Every structure is written in structure tokens, then in C-alpha cells.
Amino acid sequence: LYMQGDGNTANFGAGSNFKTTGDNAYAVYAAAGSKAVVNATGGTFETTGTNAYALYNNSTESQFNLGNDVSVKTGGVGAHAVYADAADAKIIFGDNTDIKTTGDNANAVYSANGGQVSFGGKTFISAGEGGYAMLADGGKILSSANPFTRTLGPETAGLYNITGDMRTTNNGNIDLRMSEGSVFTGKTDQESGIIDLVMQNSVWNVTGNSTLND
Secondary structure, X not given: OEEOOOOXXXXXXXXXXXXXXXXXXXXXXXXXXXXXXXXXXXXXXXXXXXXXXXXXXXXXXXXXEEEOOEEEEEOOOOOOOEEEEOOOOEEEEOOOEEEEEOOOOOOOEEEXXXXXXXXXOOEEEEOOOOOOOEXXXXXXXXXXXXXXXXXXXXXXXXXXXXXXXXXXXXXEEEEEEEOOOOXXXXXXXXXXXXXXXXXXXXXXXXXXXXXXXX
């Protein structure tokens, strides 16, 4: 799905399935300047090609509202699964989200240049070799019921199972509230910005030297 032009809206029902097999073939793409809105009540988004992002919001003020029961998977080299790459480009998930990359250098969740990604409930995330589970490069990755009304503040905790590293650069922000039973296997690299994890009766399997706020 390729969205361009100013102000387009796409609505999808439960069980929608988007899959691409070619290189640079995105499953859902909001092009720069489109100010698009995507509303979905769950669905599957999958790509297999090199640099084929699954959910790619590249437009200022565009918003993807994905709802509950979402699966996002990529298999190609450099194929990021969830990528918000513009000021106020937002990708919002509800409960029961599964995000996975298996190709080299493919980030599972990637926010850059003011892009924002949020999670509203149970979330499973894993990244392949050389990719990050979460990378905030001048963007935000948050857990909150209303994630885009504040910089840091009260959040809604969710159950997380995260396999892969977290990193912030260019004053990026990863801010998660991890409820009881959550598991994080990986390390954190707070090069520039904030990594703020609040873990309630949860497990962190540390795989290397790590830096973070909490």
C-alpha cells in the first residue's frame, strides 16, 4: 500500500494481510508530504526482500493506528519492521503486538528524525543479527495509553518480551513501563538521549555492557 498526496485515509478490518516479496517493496508506506492516516483493527504485515520495510511512515503528521492483534515480520537484509522517519510521524499499536526481523541489519522498531512509535499492551519484539530490537535515532519509542501528549510522564505498563538490543542516538528516547512477567534479553546503549525502563517483577537478561537512566 503506497500512500501519497495530502490527507488520504485508509481503513482496514481485522484479518487484513499485506505481503511483499521484492526488494525495496514496503507493505504499508506513507510517502513524504502525504499526511496520511491508516486505521486498522489488527492484521499481518510481512516482507521478504532487501530493504523492504513492513510499516514505513515517512511523512510529517501522518499516523498509523494499528489496533490490537498485529503481526509485523520482515526477512530481508536491512528490512526494518516498524519505521517512523519524520517529525510527528506516528505508528501506534494496541494490545497483542508481534514484531520480528530475521535479516541482517534489520531493526525491529526504528524511530528517527522526530518519528514516534508507541505500544499499548502485550508486545513481543525480536531482531536479527546486526539489527536492534529498538533504535531511537532522534525519535521516540514509548509505552503509553496516550503516548504523544507528553515528553516523559505517567505511562500505562504492558507485558513485553524483547529479544535484541536497545539504542538511542541524536537525543532519541526509549521509555517503557514493563509489567510483571516481562522479559528483556539484550543490552542497552544510551549514546545520546534517554533509555528509561521501569520493570515491575520482570527479568532482564543482560548480554553486554549497558547504560540507561533507570
